[in-house]
Amino acid sequence: MSDLLLIGASGIRAYQTALNVIGENVANVDTAGYARRDPTLREIAPGAGSYPLQINQRILGGVIAPGVSRAWDQFRAADVRNSGAELARTEAGITWLERIETVLDKNALGPSLTGFFNASQALAADPTGIAPRTAFLESASAVASAFRTTGEGLVAIAEDLKATTELAVTELNGLAQSLATVNSGLQRAKEGSNGQAQLLDERDRLLDRMSTLTAISVSTTDNGVATVRLNANNGPVLVDNVDAKQITFEANASGTFAFTLDPFGDPQVLALKGGALAGFADAATRVADARAEIDRVATDFADRINTILTGGADLDGNDGQPLFDATGGAAGFATLDLDPREVAAAARWTTTTPIANEGIARLSIVTAEGGTPAPSVTISLSGGVMTATDPLTGVVVESVPYTAGTPVEIAGLSITVSGAAVDGDSFAVASTGAGSRDNSNLNLIADARSAGGFEAAISTVTTTNATALTSRRSIADAQGAIRDGAIAARDNFTSVNLDNEAVELLRFQQAYQASSRIIQVAREIFQSIIEI
Amino acid sequence: MQIGTSYSYDRSIMQMRGLSDETNRLLNELASSKRIVTPSVDPLAHSRIVTLDRTMANDKQFASNVSLASSLLDQTDDALSSVETQLQRAHELALRASNDTLSPADRAAVAAELASIVDDMFTIANATDVRGTALFGGASSGAAFTRDADGVVSFAGQGEAPPIPIGPDTNIAATDSGARIFGGIQVAGETTDLFAIVGNLASVLSPDSTATPEEIRAAIDKGIEGLDAASDRLGTARASVGARGARLELETERLASLATENEIQKTGLDGYDMQTTIAQLQQTMLTLQATQASFTKISQLSLFDYLR
Numbered sequence: 001m002s003d004l005l006l007i008g009a010s011g012i013r014a015y016q017t018a019l020n021v022i023g024e025n026v027a028n029v030d031t032a033g034y035a036r037r038d039p040t041l042r043e044i045a046p047g048a049g050s051y052p053l054q055i056n057q058r059i060l061g062g063v064i065a066p067g068v069s070r071a072w073d074q075f076r077a078a079d080v081r082n083s084g085a086e087l088a089r090t091e092a093g094i095t096w097l098e099r100i101e102t103v104l105d106k107n108a109l110g111p112s113l114t115g116f117f118n119a120s121q122a123l124a125a126d127p128t129g130i131a132p133r134t135a136f137l138e139s140a141s142a143v144a145s146a147f148r149t150t151g152e153g154l155v156a157i158a159e160d161l162k163a164t165t166e167l168a169v170t171e172l173n174g175l176a177q178s179l180a181t182v183n184s185g186l187q188r189a190k191e192g193s194n195g196q197a198q199l200l201d202e203r204d205r206l207l208d209r210m211s212t213l214t215a216i217s218v219s220t221t222d223n224g225v226a227t228v229r230l231n232a233n234n235g236p237v238l239v240d241n242v243d244a245k246q247i248t249f250e251a252n253a254s255g256t257f258a259f260t261l262d263p264f265g266d267p268q269v270l271a272l273k274g275g276a277l278a279g280f281a282d283a284a285t286r287v288a289d290a291r292a293e294i295d296r297v298a299t300d301f302a303d304r305i306n307t308i309l310t311g312g313a314d315l316d317g318n319d320g321q322p323l324f325d326a327t328g329g330a331a332g333f334a335t336l337d338l339d340p341r342e343v344a345a346a347a348r349w350t351t352t353t354p355i356a357n358e359g360i361a362r363l364s365i366v367t368a369e370g371g372t373p374a375p376s377v378t379i380s381l382s383g384g385v386m387t388a389t390d391p392l393t394g395v396v397v398e399s400v401p402y403t404a405g406t407p408v409e410i411a412g413l414s415i416t417v418s419g420a421a422v423d424g425d426s427f428a429v430a431s432t433g434a435g436s437r438d439n440s441n442l443n444l445i446a447d448a449r450s451a452g453g454f455e456a457a458i459s460t461v462t463t464t465n466a467t468a469l470t471s472r473r474s475i476a477d478a479q480g481a482i483r484d485g486a487i488a489a490r491d492n493f494t495s496v497n498l499d500n501e502a503v504e505l506l507r508f509q510q511a512y513q514a515s516s517r518i519i520q521v522a523r524e525i526f527q528s529i530i531e532i
Numbered sequence: 533m534q535i536g537t538s539y540s541y542d543r544s545i546m547q548m549r550g551l552s553d554e555t556n557r558l559l560n561e562l563a564s565s566k567r568i569v570t571p572s573v574d575p576l577a578h579s580r581i582v583t584l585d586r587t588m589a590n591d592k593q594f595a596s597n598v599s600l601a602s603s604l605l606d607q608t609d610d611a612l613s614s615v616e617t618q619l620q621r622a623h624e625l626a627l628r629a630s631n632d633t634l635s636p637a638d639r640a641a642v643a644a645e646l647a648s649i650v651d652d653m654f655t656i657a658n659a660t661d662v663r664g665t666a667l668f669g670g671a672s673s674g675a676a677f678t679r680d681a682d683g684v685v686s687f688a689g690q691g692e693a694p695p696i697p698i699g700p701d702t703n704i705a706a707t708d709s710g711a712r713i714f715g716g717i718q719v720a721g722e723t724t725d726l727f728a729i730v731g732n733l734a735s736v737l738s739p740d741s742t743a744t745p746e747e748i749r750a751a752i753d754k755g756i757e758g759l760d761a762a763s764d765r766l767g768t769a770r771a772s773v774g775a776r777g778a779r780l781e782l783e784t785e786r787l788a789s790l791a792t793e794n795e796i797q798k799t800g801l802d803g804y805d806m807q808t809t810i811a812q813l814q815q816t817m818l819t820l821q822a823t824q825a826s827f828t829k830i831s832q833l834s835l836f837d838y839l840r
Binding site: 029030097098101102104105110111114115117118121122124125126127128129350352355433435436437438439440442443446450455456459460462463465466467469470473484487488491492494495496497498499500502503505506 | 534535536537538539541543570571572573574575576578579582583585586589590592593594596597600601663664665669670671672673674690691693694695696697700701706716834835836839
C-alpha cells in the first residue's frame with residue numbers, strides 16, 4: 001500500500017506549488033505587466049506494473065505540478081497597445097495645444113491691438129493734445145508687450161516640447177535596448193519555467209510602455225521572442241531578436257520635428273503614426289504654424305504703422321519717427337523710444353483748397369520715394385495735366401498728365417487726385433509746420449487696420465488652435481473608451497482578481513489538507529497491517 | 533467576465549478624477565461668470581465674442597469721440613450765441629447813433645460801448661476749447677486771432693479744423709475755422725470781417741473822429757449793412773452747428789443702443805446661466821460623493837475578509 005503514501009505525498013507537493021502560485025498572484029496584484037499565473041497540474045502517467053501477474057493492474061502515480069502557465073492573449077494585448085498608442089498621441093497633442101491656447105488667449109494680443117487702434121482714433125479727435133499722444137504711446141507699448149509675451153510664450157512651448165521629445169526618444173531607445181536583452185534571455189529560458197514567465201512579463205511591460213510612445217506592431221516566436229516594427233506590421237523594424245535600432249530626432253529650422261531610424265547604420269526618415277511621439281510632432285507643427293503666423297502679423301503690423309508714421313509730420317513739424325521694431329519677430333517686438341510730441345499725427349503736406357475752386361477735387365500727397373520737394377508749391381489742374389508752380393516766383397516747376405485715383409510724381413511729391421476738377425482749379429501745398437492739428441496721418445492708421453486685418457488674423461490663429469483642441473478632446477474621449485474596453489478584455493484574461501484568488505486559495509488549501517489526510521490514512525492502514 | 537482588481541481600482545480613480553475635473557470646470561464658470569472660459573470650450577462662439585468685443589471697444593472709442601465732438605459743438609454754439617447777442621447790441625447802438633439829435637457825449641458813449649463789443653468778440657473768437665486749443669483756430673494750434681497795435685484784428689490760424697472720426701470712415705467737423713465765421717463778409721463789394729465792421733463804427737463815432745456828418749451817416753449805413761450780413765453769416769453757422777449736433781445726438785443714441793444690443797448678443801453667445809451651472813455643479817458633486825461612498829463600500833468587499 002505504499003502507493004497511497006506516494007500519491008498523498010505527490011498531492012502535498014503539487015498543491016504546495018499551486019498555493020505558492022496563488023501567493024505570487026496575490027503579491028503581484030498591482031504589478032504592471034504581471035500576467036496571472038495558473039498552476040499546471042497533471043496526473044503522473046500510470047505505467048505498467050513490473051510483475052507479469054500485475055500486468056493489467058492500473059498503477060496510480062498521483063499528481064505533479066510541472067510548471068506554471070502564464071495567462072496571456074497576444075491579440076488582446078496588441079489591441080491594448082494599439083488603442084493605447086492612438087490615445088497617447090491624442091492626449092500628448094491635447095496637453096500642448098492647451099498650452100498654445102493659453103499663450104494665444106491670455107496675453108490679450110487681439111484686445112491690445114484694438115486698444116492701439118482706438119487710441120489712434122482718440123488722438124485723431126485731439127491731435128495736438130499731449131495726453132492722448134501719451135495714451136497712444138502707452139497703447140503701443142501694450143501692443144509690443146503682448147506681441148513679446150505671445151512670441152516668447154510660443155518659443156518657450158517649442159523649447160519645452162523639444163526637451164520632452166528628447167526625453168521620450170531617449171526612453172524609447174532604452175526600452176528597445178531592454179527588449180533586446182529580454183529577447184536574448186527568452187531564447188535561453190526553459191519552457192514553462194517561472195523564469196520564462198518573468199521574462200515574458202517584462203517583455204509585455206516594455207512593449208506596453210513602448211506603445212504609449214509610438215505605434216508598434218509586435219510579432220512573437222514560440223519561445224516568446226518579440227520582433228517590433230514601427231507604425232504597422234509592414235513598418236520599419238525597431239527590435240529584431242537581440243538587435244535594437246536607435247531613433248534620433250531633431251527640430252527643423254521651422255520648428256517641425258524629424259525622426260530618423262538607425263542614424264549611424266542605415267538612416268531612414270521616420271513618420272511616426274501613433275503614440276506620444278507622434279502627438280509631440282503634431283504639436284510641434286502647430287507651434288511652428290502659430291509662431292510663423294504671429295511673426296508675420298507682428299512684422300506686417302510694424303511695417304505698415306512705421307511706414308505711415310515716418311511719412312507724416314510730428315507736433316514740431318519734423319518728419320515722423322518709426323514706432324515699432326519687429327526685426328526680432330514677435331518674441332523680440334519692441335517700441336522705439338518716442339516723445340509724445342514725436343508722434344506723427346499730421347500729414348507731411350498740408351493742402352489748402354481755395355474757396356474759388358469750382359471743382360470738388362481733393363489732393364492726397366506724400367513725399368515721393370527719394371523726392372526732395374520744395375517747402376511749398378502750387379498745384380493746378382487743367383485739361384488732364386497737373387502743373388506745379390513755385391508760389392513765390394510763379395515759375396512752372398513741372399507739368400505731368402494725371403488720372404484721378406492714380407498717384408503721379410511731380411516736383412518730388414506723389415499726388416493722388418480724388419474727385420472731379422474743373423480746369424483752372426489750384427491748390428496751395430506746403431510742408432506741414434509745427435503745431436498742426438491735422439489728423440489725416442491717423443486716418444491712414446485706421447485704413448491700415450482694415451487693410452492689414454491684424455486682429456482678425458490673431459483671432460483666426462486662436463480659433464484654429466481651439467477647434468483642433470476641441471476635436472481632439474472628443475476624439476480622446478472616444479479613444480479612451482476604446483482603450484478601456486481593450487484593457488477590460490485583456491484583463492478578463494490576464495489580470496489578478498483577489499476574489500478569484502481567494503476561491504482558488506481555499507480550493508488548493510483544501511486539496512492540500514485532503515492530501516495530508518491521505519498520508520495519514522496510508523499510515524493507519526500500514527499500521528493495521530503491522531498490528532495483525 | 534473578470535475584472536482585474538488593479539484595473540477596478542484604476543477605473544474608480546479615473547472616474548472620480550473625471551468628476552472632480554468637471555466640478556472644477558463648473559466652479560471656474562461660476563467664478564468668471566462665463567461659460568466660454570477658454571476658446572476651446574466653444575471655438576466658433578468664442579471667435580464671434582472676440583469680434584463683438586472688438587466692435588464694442590471701437591464703439592466705446594467712437595462714443596467718446598462723439599461726446600467730445602458734441603461738447604465742442606456746444607461750445608461753438610455758446611460762443612456764436614454770445615457773438616450774436618453782441619451783434620444785436622451793436623445793431624441797436626448803430627441805430628441810436630444814426631439819430632442826428634444824439635449829443636456828442638452820448639455818441640462818445642456809443643463809440644466806447646462799440647469798442648468794448650470788439651474787445652468781447654475778440655475774446656470769444658479766441659476762446660480755447662476743452663482740448664486746450666483755440667476753438668476757431670482751424671488747423672493750427674496757436675491763437676485764432678491776433679490784434680495789432682492799430683487794433684486791427686486778423687485771423688492767425690490756418691486752414692480747416694481736422695474732422696473727428698466718429699465711426700468707421702465717418703468723420704464730423706466738430707469745430708469751424710474762425711476765418712469762415714467771422715471773416716469773408718461781403719459788404720458793398722468789399723470783403724471785410726466782423727471785427728472791422730464794428731471797429732469802423734466805433735472809430736467813426738469816437739470823439740477823435742474827423743468825419744463830416746455825411747461821412748458818419750454813410751459809415752453808419754454801411755455798418756448796419758455789414759452787421760446784417762454778419763448776422764446772416766452767424767445764423768447760417770449756428771444752423772450748421774445745430775444740424776451737426778443733432779446728427780451727433782442720433783449717433784450717441786445709436787451707439788448706446790448698439791452697446792446694449794451687443795452686450796445682450798454676447799451674453800447669448802456665451803450662454804452662461806448661473807442657475808444651470810449651479811444645478812450642474814450640485815449634480816456633479818452629488819455624483820462624486822456617491823461614487824466615493826460606493827467605492828469605499830465596494831473596496832471593503834473582499835473574500836479574504838471572510839476566510840477565517
